[in-house]
Amino acid sequence: MPLLARLAAEARRAGGGLPRRFWWLWTSTLVNRLGGFVVTFLAMYLTHERGYSAAYAGLVASLFGLGSAVAAIGAGVLTDRLGRRPTLLAAQLSTALFTALLGFTDGPVAIAAVAFLVGLASNASRPAVSAMIADLVPAADRVRAYALNYWAINIGFGASAAVAGLIALHGYLALFLLDALTTLLCAVVVFVKVPETQPEAAPAAAAGREPRVGLGTVFRDGPFMAVVAVNLLLALVVQQGSTTLPVDMGAHGLSAARFGLVISLNGVLIVLLQLPLTRLMEQRDRTALLVAGALLTGWGFGLTALAGSSAALYALTVAIWTVGEIVTAPTMMALVAEHSPARARGRYQGVYSLSWSLASFVGPLGGGLLLQYAGSWALWGGCAAAGTLAALAFVAIGRRRPRPSEADGAPAAAPLEAAA
Numbered sequence: 001m002p003l004l005a006r007l008a009a010e011a012r013r014a015g016g017g018l019p020r021r022f023w024w025l026w027t028s029t030l031v032n033r034l035g036g037f038v039v040t041f042l043a044m045y046l047t048h049e050r051g052y053s054a055a056y057a058g059l060v061a062s063l064f065g066l067g068s069a070v071a072a073i074g075a076g077v078l079t080d081r082l083g084r085r086p087t088l089l090a091a092q093l094s095t096a097l098f099t100a101l102l103g104f105t106d107g108p109v110a111i112a113a114v115a116f117l118v119g120l121a122s123n124a125s126r127p128a129v130s131a132m133i134a135d136l137v138p139a140a141d142r143v144r145a146y147a148l149n150y151w152a153i154n155i156g157f158g159a160s161a162a163v164a165g166l167i168a169l170h171g172y173l174a175l176f177l178l179d180a181l182t183t184l185l186c187a188v189v190v191f192v193k194v195p196e197t198q199p200e201a202a203p204a205a206a207a208g209r210e211p212r213v214g215l216g217t218v219f220r221d222g223p224f225m226a227v228v229a230v231n232l233l234l235a236l237v238v239q240q241g242s243t244t245l246p247v248d249m250g251a252h253g254l255s256a257a258r259f260g261l262v263i264s265l266n267g268v269l270i271v272l273l274q275l276p277l278t279r280l281m282e283q284r285d286r287t288a289l290l291v292a293g294a295l296l297t298g299w300g301f302g303l304t305a306l307a308g309s310s311a312a313l314y315a316l317t318v319a320i321w322t323v324g325e326i327v328t329a330p331t332m333m334a335l336v337a338e339h340s341p342a343r344a345r346g347r348y349q350g351v352y353s354l355s356w357s358l359a360s361f362v363g364p365l366g367g368g369l370l371l372q373y374a375g376s377w378a379l380w381g382g383c384a385a386a387g388t389l390a391a392l393a394f395v396a397i398g399r400r401r402p403r404p405s406e407a408d409g410a411p412a413a414a415p416l417e418a419a420a
Helices: 002-015 020-034 038-049 054-081 084-104 108-123 125-136 139-168 173-193 215-219 222-241 244-251 256-281 286-306 311-339 342-373 376-399
Strands: none
Touching: 020 125, 020 139, 020 173, 038 054, 038 108, 038 139, 038 173, 038 244, 038 256, 054 084, 054 108, 054 125, 054 215, 054 244, 054 342, 084 108, 084 125, 084 173, 108 125, 108 342, 125 139, 125 311, 125 342, 139 173, 139 256, 139 311, 215 342, 222 244, 222 286, 222 311, 222 342, 222 376, 244 256, 244 311, 244 342, 244 376, 256 311, 286 311, 286 376, 311 342, 342 376
16 A cells, blocks of 8 residues: 555656646556557467467568558658547547457458558557647656656556456457457547647748648658667567567467566556656756666567576566666657657657557567577577667767758757756
8 A cells, every 4th residue: 555655646746737638648548558458469369379480470560560650650640630639539449440350350361461450550549649748748747748658558558468368368359359449448538538639830830931841851850860760779679578578488388377477567667667767867868868778678688588488587677678668768758749840740750650660560570580590599689789789879869969950941859968
């Protein structure tokens, strides 16, 4: 009880002053993640339940990521053109439909095709949610808001991962159907409680006198794209937690239930540590935070090579890279929001989301091939190398001051040394 009381007090402190509509969006995110079973257990479902190879599981996860990549750009544009709310509702309803369908799909080609559609639909919500948070929350409070949203994601993830492993012992179909149901409930919360948040166009923009901010403007924003590229490198590492990690654990004789308990530690630690660590991170040097987060993430995964058949050692590695996530995630999300002009938040968030989607496409396929043909040492050693390279890149980006003319019309970003 004292622990719960401290968590509640920390949540009240972190959430003070944030608008009511943000909290309904937060609730929608929590409901969605409480039922987020399928992505975490898809690789184990394909290899252990359906008998497919690790390489095929990696291919399916990569097609899921390809769908996510297509959605990142398309949904980013739709978020700015049609609005945040209609884009989010369409994405959630489509995700519920395709997730349920995946549970009934049979055959390698059909499974791969439906997995692509699930990835397409599910990632279409990310630019809209991120843009809505930036719309609703003042710049000074965005690190807190993104940390709280990330906290909700991981409350749901930790609970769902632990429960899903037990549900999977009695059949995987229930996982697909429960995931679809919670996504549908998430759409209901948004429909009833979250109105449109897109800012009205300024008079000059409405009259066509301001330069148009399109996707080309985003891709020409050099400082922003450097941040996206480094995030892609780290995301390639993080993807292994839901794809090759369960396959590696299964190869060492550990069950789906054991994997569920180990990976749920990621969510549990974020629930316990995200808010107090975010408070400690306030006013800290941003470059130092990102460097530390990259090293903890890369080397946390790298140490998995030593775990063997010990669930306790796997849990230790999860704890290390989880701290890296806690440090990196809200800092990066607030940084992206700073780069994004109000009239193009959907596009900027979509391109940032593209880095995660490309990682979802390349990471599982590359990781699956490395694990199958080069072994676990090559896979986890590559993760450690990627984390080190990302840390060095953050140092280089932090030393570089963007010039106002660099972004071709986009606003100059705050330097990485600025306080988070």
